[in-house]
Amino acid sequence: MGSLVKIFPIKHRDFIHAGKPSIEIKNILKTLNTPREIIRRVAVCGYEGEMNVVMHARNGQIRLELSNTMIIIKITDKGPGIPDIDQAMEKGFSTALDEFREMGFGAGMGLPNMKKNADRFEIRSTPEKGTTVRMEFATGER
């Protein structure tokens, strides 16, 4: 199989559609007979990333790339950026508004959970510009 790329837009505060791209990604991986355990990790990471963009950034996108040996999820946003990434990676640290917490989000678990579930996790952020999270998931030869 060659490389497949799909890009889904993410809109700030769009809680109605948030999560749809990750479910679509899950369905794509299912049709490719990806092991369930890998699908779950990819979908959870994508969803956590989507919610971060919906809650904290202005707009962004989630990009799925499938190569012969891995799945790459890249979430890019235009937003305020993260001033202190080490702090943001701490479990429980959150700057989410109360209205997001009332919906069950914003507990400061997202980034650590993404790091835990991805085989490789990279985050880069520029204040006032935005944030990029790139995650790799090894699949072995397809």
Add this chain to the structure above:
Amino acid sequence: MQLTEIAMILDARFLVGKEFASKEVFKVGSSDLMSDILAADSDGSLILTGLATQQIVRTASVAGVTAIILIRGKVPSQEVIDLAREENLPLLTTSLSMFVSSGRLYKHELTGLDGRR
């Protein structure tokens, strides 16, 4: 334990997904925090929650949750029910509280998401 048996224990009714009543779950998570469900080993589990939003259905779908039971008699909007149907996710509602629902299931040998009791 089959969903149909769990529904009896909790006096719960199916809002959608009755065709999956014979599906089995052995671990249960009680939470209003999506982050907890996403961070835990919730694959194949039952979730008890007081949140009746579209996001609970999407969270359950990405996390591989088997079924959701809404507590305290919550009935979600039609959009939430439609979404659950689309995701093939059984959605039930019980008038019991989170505490009593959890207690009844615990008594019937079900475990937490990490398998502990």
